[in-house]
Amino acid sequence: MKRRDFLRTGIGASLLSGALPLFGGLESINGMPTTSSYDIAAVRGGNGADMFDRAIEAIGGMSKYVKPGQKVVVKPNIGWDAPPERAANTNPEVVARIVKRCKEAGASEVYVFDNTCNKWDRCYRNSGIEDAVKAEGGKMVPGNTESLYKEVDIPNGVSLKKAKVHKMILESDVFINVPVMKHHSSTRISLAMKNLMGVVWDRKFYHSNDLHQCIADFCTFKKPDLNIIDGYNMMTKNGPRGVSVADVTNLKALIASTDIVAADAAATKMFGLQPDEIGHIKIGHEMKLGNMNLEELSISKQKMA
Amino acid sequence: MNYKKLKKARVIISLLFFALTASLFLDIYERYANDTVHEILFLQFVPSLMKFISSLAIGAIGFLIIIAISAFVGRFYCSAICPLGILQDIFSWIAKKRSSKKFFYKKKRAYPILRYSLLGLSAVALIFSFSSIITLLDPYSNFGRIMTYLLRPILVVANNGIAALLQQVEVYSLHPVKLVMAPWFIFLLTLATFITIGYMSYKRGRLFCNTICPVGTFLGLFSKISFLKIQFDVDNCTKCGKCIGECKSECIDLKNFSVDHSRCVDCFNCLAVCEDSALKLSTPGSKTTTQGDKSRRNAIATGAALLIGQKVLADIKPSKDTSKLIEEKRDHPVAPPGALSIERFNDICTGCGLCVAACPTQVLQPAVMQYGLKGMMQPHMDYISSGYCNFDCRGCGQICPTGAILPISIEEKQITQLGKAVFVKENCVVYTDGTDCGACSEHCPTKAVNMVPYEGNLLIPEVDQSICIGCGACEHPCPLDAPYKAIYVNGNAVHQAAEKPKEEEQTTAPVEEDFPF
Numbered sequence: 033m034k035r036r037d038f039l040r041t042g043i044g045a046s047l048l049s050g051a052l053p054l055f056g057g058l059e060s061i062n063g064m065p066t067t068s069s070y071d072i073a074a075v076r077g078g079n080g081a082d083m084f085d086r087a088i089e090a091i092g093g094m095s096k097y098v099k100p101g102q103k104v105v106v107k108p109n110i111g112w113d114a115p116p117e118r119a120a121n122t123n124p125e126v127v128a129r130i131v132k133r134c135k136e137a138g139a140s141e142v143y144v145f146d147n148t149c150n151k152w153d154r155c156y157r158n159s160g161i162e163d164a165v166k167a168e169g170g171k172m173v174p175g176n177t178e179s180l181y182k183e184v185d186i187p188n189g190v191s192l193k194k195a196k197v198h199k200m201i202l203e204s205d206v207f208i209n210v211p212v213m214k215h216h217s218s219t220r221i222s223l224a225m226k227n228l229m230g231v232v233w234d235r236k237f238y239h240s241n242d243l244h245q246c247i248a249d250f251c252t253f254k255k256p257d258l259n260i261i262d263g264y265n266m267m268t269k270n271g272p273r274g275v276s277v278a279d280v281t282n283l284k285a286l287i288a289s290t291d292i293v294a295a296d297a298a299a300t301k302m303f304g305l306q307p308d309e310i311g312h313i314k315i316g317h318e319m320k321l322g323n324m325n326l327e328e329l330s331i332s333k334q335k336m337a
Numbered sequence: 338m339n340y341k342k343l344k345k346a347r348v349i350i351s352l353l354f355f356a357l358t359a360s361l362f363l364d365i366y367e368r369y370a371n372d373t374v375h376e377i378l379f380l381q382f383v384p385s386l387m388k389f390i391s392s393l394a395i396g397a398i399g400f401l402i403i404i405a406i407s408a409f410v411g412r413f414y415c416s417a418i419c420p421l422g423i424l425q426d427i428f429s430w431i432a433k434k435r436s437s438k439k440f441f442y443k444k445k446r447a448y449p450i451l452r453y454s455l456l457g458l459s460a461v462a463l464i465f466s467f468s469s470i471i472t473l474l475d476p477y478s479n480f481g482r483i484m485t486y487l488l489r490p491i492l493v494v495a496n497n498g499i500a501a502l503l504q505q506v507e508v509y510s511l512h513p514v515k516l517v518m519a520p521w522f523i524f525l526l527t528l529a530t531f532i533t534i535g536y537m538s539y540k541r542g543r544l545f546c547n548t549i550c551p552v553g554t555f556l557g558l559f560s561k562i563s564f565l566k567i568q569f570d571v572d573n574c575t576k577c578g579k580c581i582g583e584c585k586s587e588c589i590d591l592k593n594f595s596v597d598h599s600r601c602v603d604c605f606n607c608l609a610v611c612e613d614s615a616l617k618l619s620t621p622g623s624k625t626t627t628q629g630d631k632s633r634r635n636a637i638a639t640g641a642a643l644l645i646g647q648k649v650l651a652d653i654k655p656s657k658d659t660s661k662l663i664e665e666k667r668d669h670p671v672a673p674p675g676a677l678s679i680e681r682f683n684d685i686c687t688g689c690g691l692c693v694a695a696c697p698t699q700v701l702q703p704a705v706m707q708y709g710l711k712g713m714m715q716p717h718m719d720y721i722s723s724g725y726c727n728f729d730c731r732g733c734g735q736i737c738p739t740g741a742i743l744p745i746s747i748e749e750k751q752i753t754q755l756g757k758a759v760f761v762k763e764n765c766v767v768y769t770d771g772t773d774c775g776a777c778s779e780h781c782p783t784k785a786v787n788m789v790p791y792e793g794n795l796l797i798p799e800v801d802q803s804i805c806i807g808c809g810a811c812e813h814p815c816p817l818d819a820p821y822k823a824i825y826v827n828g829n830a831v832h833q834a835a836e837k838p839k840e841e842e843q844t845t846a847p848v849e850e851d852f853p854f
Contacts (some may be wrong), residue, residue, distance in 0.1 A: 076851045113729055123527075141507070149780060149814075151697045151727055153367075153512075177513040179501060217788040217796070233768025235776070241771040242817035270784050270843045278841045301854045304847040311773065311794070326854045333852045 100138025293322025
C-alpha cells in the first residue's frame with residue numbers, strides 16, 4: 033500500500049533510480065513485494081549511497097519515515113580522527129545520501145552529530161562527513177560539551193538507570209542511526225546498538241557497569257526510527273579505531289531495518305559470527321527490544337551489478 | 338623630527354604587537370596560531386634566545402636584532418614589542434586617565450642592586466640550566482601565562498555562553514569549547530603575578546621593567562651606550578616639568594638635565610609633550626652630563642625565596658572500594674612529543690603556556706611539581722583529567738617558540754615513545770567485575786593495547802610496549818579513577834623510538850556468501 037502510494041505521488045524523480053531494480057529484473061530474492069515492506073533490507077555490490085537507495089526502497093521508502101516539516105537527527109559514527117578509507121567512521125557518501133533523501137522527503141532540518149572519541153572538530157572534518165553533510169543542506173551539530181546533554185531516566189534499564197542524552201535526540205522528530213560495520217575490541221563488533229553510545233555523555237559509566245547490559249538498556253529508553261548499517265567498507269580487525277587500511281575490507285554491503293536488534297543480527301553474520309555470541313545483541317533480544325532470529329523475519333536481499 | 342608622530346607610531350606598533358601576540362594565546366578555534374606563530378614571536382627576546390641556545394637555529398636571531406636595536410636607539414623593545422610591557426602601559430594609561438594630578442609621575446631613583454642582582458641570577462640560571470628563574474622572570478612567559486591561565490578561560494566561558502544562546506535559535510556557527518582550568522597553584526601564582534605587575538604599573542609605570550625584569554635590565558646595558566639617545570637641549574628648557582609627569586620610567590632628572598638611559602623604554606612620551614624643543618632624540622654630545630652608574634657589578638643575590646611551591650593535589654575521591662586496588666607507580670611524568678628528553682626539555686622551556694593554549698585535546702597542562710621545582714609551570718601530558726595526545730597531531734612542537742618542543746614530522750611523532758603503558762590487571766573491571774570493558778584498547782592508535790581471551794567470553798587487555806608510544810589514549814578513558822587506573826603511562830626520561838605496528842595485508846571479507854542469512 034505504502035509503496036504504491038509512494039510511487040503514485042512520485043516525490044522525486046531521483047528516487048526512481050532507487051526504485052529501478054523493482055522494474056529492472058535485478059536479483060530480488062524474495063520476489064517483488066506487493067503490499068507490505070520487508071523487516072530488513074540487505075544490499076550488496078554497489079557504492080554506499082546507491083545501496084542506501086535500494087535498501088530504503090525495500091523497507092518502504094523515505095517518506096514512510098520522514099514527513100514534511102519534521103526535524104531529523106542522523107547519528108553516524110564519527111568517533112575517530114581518520115579518513116573515510118579507514119572505515120573507522122561511517123562512509124560520508126552514505127550519510128550525505130541520507131541527508132539528501134530526508135530533505136527530499138520534506139524534512140525541515142537534518143542535524144548530524146556524534147559524541148566523538150578523538151577531538152570532535154578533527155573527526156567531523158577528517159571523516160569527510162562535515163563537508164558531505166553541508167553539501168546536502170544538513171547541519172553539523174557539536175556533541176563535545178556536557179551542556180549539550182540532558183539527563184533522562186531510563187526506568188526499564190537494568191544497569192543504566194540514568195543517562196545524559198544529547199538534546200538533538202530528545203528534540204528531533206525522526207532519529208536515524210547510521211553506524212559503520214566494525215570490529216570492536218571491547219564488544220567484539222560495533223553496529224547499530226553500540227553506535228548509540230555516541231548519543232550519551234558519560235561512556236565511562238557503561239564501561240564500569242557491565243558494558244553490554246548498558247548498551248541494551250539505552251534502547252529501552254529510545255530506539256532509532258531507522259537503522260542503516262554501512263558496510264561499504266568494513267573494519268575486520270583492530271577496531272574500533274583501526275591502525276591502517278590493512279584493517280579494512282571493501283565489503284560493499286548495507287543493511288537497513290527499523291528493528292535495531294535484527295539489523296545488528298544480520299550485520300553480525302557478515303563477520304562470520306552468530307548474534308547470540310554478541311552480549312548486547314543477545315540481551316537486546318531477551319529484553320524484547322527486537323528480534324535477532326533472522327529466520328523469523330522477511331529479508332530483502334539485493335545484489336547490485 | 339615630528340615627535341608627536343614618532344610617539345603615535347610607537348603606540349600603533351605596540352598595539353599591533355600586543356594584539357597579535359595576545360591572539361596567539363586566545364585562538365580557541367585553532368584557526369591560525371600554528372601558521373603565524375613564528376613570524377609573530379620572532380622578536381620576543383627570551384624565546385628567541387632559548388631557541389638559539391637550544392638548537393643553534395639561524396632563524397632564531399630575533400634577540401640579536403633586539404640587542405642591535407637597543408644599541409642603536411635604546412629599549413624600543415620594551416615599549417613596542419614586549420607584550421607584558423604594553424600590558425603595563427595599558428594599566429598606566431588608565432591610571433593616568435583617572436588621576437587628577439597635574440604631573441602623574443615623579444622622578445624616582447633606580448634600584449640598581451636589585452635589578453642587577455636579578456639579571457645576574459638570570460644569567461647564572463641560564464648557564465646552569467635552572468630554568469625556573471627564567472620561567473618566573475621572563476616577561477613574555479609571564480604574559481603568556483596571564484593570557485592562557487587567566488584570560489583564555491574567561492573567553493571560553495563567554496564563547497560557550499554565546500554559543501548556547503545561539504543554539505536556542507538553532508545557529509551552530511559558534512560552538513562550545515572545553516573549559517580546562519590550570520591547576521590551582523599555577524592559577525593562583527599567575528593571578529598573584531598579574532595583580533602585582535598590574536598594581537606596580539598602575540602606581541608607578543614601568544617599575545617592574547626597571548627593577549625586576551632581567552630583559553629590561555639587560556637591554557638597559559645597551560641603551561646606556563646607544564647611538565641615539567633622548568637628551569636635553571638645556572638652552573631651550575623652561576623646567577616646566579611636563580616631561581617628568583609623562584615619564585613612565587621615572588628616569589628624567591631635571592636638576593641635572595639628564596635621562597637615565599638604562600631605564601628609559603623609548604616610549605617617546607616626553608618628546609611628544611615637550612613644547613619647548615628642550616628634548617631631542619639624537620646622538621650623544623653637547624651640553625649633557627650623564628650620571629655615572631656606580632653599581633655595575635652584577636651581584637648575585639641570595640635567597641631566591643620566590644619558589645615556595647606547594648604541591649596542590651586534586652581532591653580525588655574514588656567511587657569504588659579501593660582497598661584491593663593497586664596504586665600506580667610512575668617513575669617520570671610524560672613530556673610532550675619533540676621534547677626529546679625530560680632533562681633537555683626542563684632546561685629550555687620557560688613555561689609561556691602557548692602550547693597549552695594551542696593543544697587541541699588540552700592534554701598539555703602546566704606542571705606543578707611533576708617535574709620537580711625545576712620544571713614548575715612547564716607543560717606535561719595530563720592524561721588523568723585532561724585528555725590524551727591526538728595521534729595525528731604535532732601542534733605543540735610546531736608552535737613552541739623556544740625550541741623546548743621541537744617540530745618533529747608526523748611520521749616521527751607517531752613512533753616517538755613518550756612513555757610506556759603499564760597494565761594493572763588487579764584494577765581492571767574485567768578482572769574485578771567480570772564484565773567486558775576494553776576502553777583502553779578501543780582508543781589505542783597502534784593497538785599496543787590489545788584485547789586477548791580471558792575467562793569465558795571475556796576479553797582482557799594486554800600491552801605490547803614495543804609499539805606503545807605513550808600517548809595516553811588508554812589511560813584517559815580507563816573508567817577507574819587515579820591513582821588506581823588499570824592502565825597508565827609511565828613516562829620515559831629520554832624519549833625512545835617505538836616500533837611501527839606491523840603492516841599486514843589488506844583483509845578480505847570474513848564470509849564469502851553474499852548474504853549469510
